[in-house]
Amino acid sequence: MYIFLNGKLIPKEEARISPFDHGFLYGLGVFETIRTYEGRPFLLENHMARLQQGLHEMQIDCPITTEDALEIITALCEKNKLPHSSVRLNISAGEGAMGPQVEPFSQPTIMAFQRPVVPSSEMTEKEAVVLNLRRNTPETEFRMKSHHYFNNIAAKREVGADPAKEGLFLTKEGYVAEGVVSNIFWVKAGTLFTPALDTGILNGITRMFLLKRAKELQIPVEEGLYTLAELMTADEIFFTNSVQEIAPVYLLDGKTFPGKEGQMTKLLYEDYQRWT
Template identity: 50%
Template sequence: MFMYMNGKILKENEASISPFDHGFLYGLGLFETFRIYDGHPFLLDDHIDRLNQGLKEMNILYVFKRHMVEQILRELVVKNGLANARIRLNVSAGEAPVGLHTAPYERPNILLFMQEISVPAGLQEKPGTILKTRRNTPETAQRLKSHHYLNNITAKRELKNNVTAEGIFLTESGFLAEGIVSNLFWVKQGVLFTPSIATGILNGITRQFLLKLAVRKGIDVKEGMFLKKDLAAADEVFCTNSIQEIYSLSQIDGIGVYPGRSGKITNLLYDAYKNYRTSLYSRCEI
């Protein structure tokens, strides 16, 4: 596969960064993952906005614009011969002397690579499990999509060989948080519930889009601090992320059993989601 790095299109095995890059040494880096459907980068503006906010927080002097990213994507789509792909846009702080660096990073490493991925055939279904590993607290006022992923990896290891399941984090205080790589939702008596970002979760792009989509569909939405008992009483449960879209949970160990891919509200939202995949740049457009 071909990828982009710092203004050049090159083969993935030709890419390299300095061992003094502070994204490597200190985890000072951010990334966004999203999909292109038939060549269209779904919700690209929202991903760029979040990435730019994170870069400002990390004091990395770089600002993305839609046209910049689309130009790279157009070149890579042609080089790789793909119309549907998973995209990772990554910014690493760049090279600096060893030590904690407080000055702005002026020469970050910009990488974009893609992997082939098919369009889902329909709503997917998984089992869930409540993790013993607790969700760590964000390192800044809100969680960034940064290189700091040990908490997620530790949680994934907890699942061992259960590769199809989604693990669900609780906070240290026992509140429902999010999945290992997803945001969590459930339905009770026609109302859509999801943990508040005050729990320290990542404010996922698909999460934000779905909340707006639900309101547009006339569904009441409640964000807040919830416990396992709230999930146990749910009529439907599903998770979201930008790659797996919306996927239902059929059961959660020790909590409850749910209709999975037969969930009425889950299907309503999934069908609406599909209608926007090849056209929207931002949730603000609906």
């Protein structure tokens, strides 16, 4: 398997980064996980816009463009012969002196690697497991897709390794937040609901896309603060992320839901497949 590292495609076994990279020392780095279909990245411009927002927040000067990212991803897909894949584009601050650095970083470490994803013609159902661990608050005003990931890892350890289960975070106030690696949506009486960004969740790329498509399809949408009790009254529930796309929930806290048989879930999934 080949990866991209600072301008070169190299075998993954040869990859090295400096121990003084502040992405390693202090968690100063952001990443995007991008799904490719037939060698083409989906919603790349949206991913790059969020990446640049995180880089700006961390004061990492990295003028990587959407065109640059497309070139990198295309080269990886061709070199590894993986047209259907998940690509992680990772940018860390680069080398710096010991201790927190006030000045911007100007020589970041740019890395991208991929893993295969088998295309599926149907949705994969999930059991949603309410986590005891609460969602931590963002480091700054908004949640970045950053190296600060231990809250997610600790949550995954709590729910276990079963890929058919997705942990569901609540905020410390008890509001529904998001999954370990996903955003959550539900349907009630024909309206699509999802937690507001005020809960401190990540503004997922698939989340943004589905909200846009729902409005274009004239589906009523509401974002807000919702309790677990409100979620339990839903007609349909599903998780979203760039790799798993739309993953319907069939079981939550002992209560069954329609899963992949949910009418609006199916409608949105079919619409999503047309775009991918």
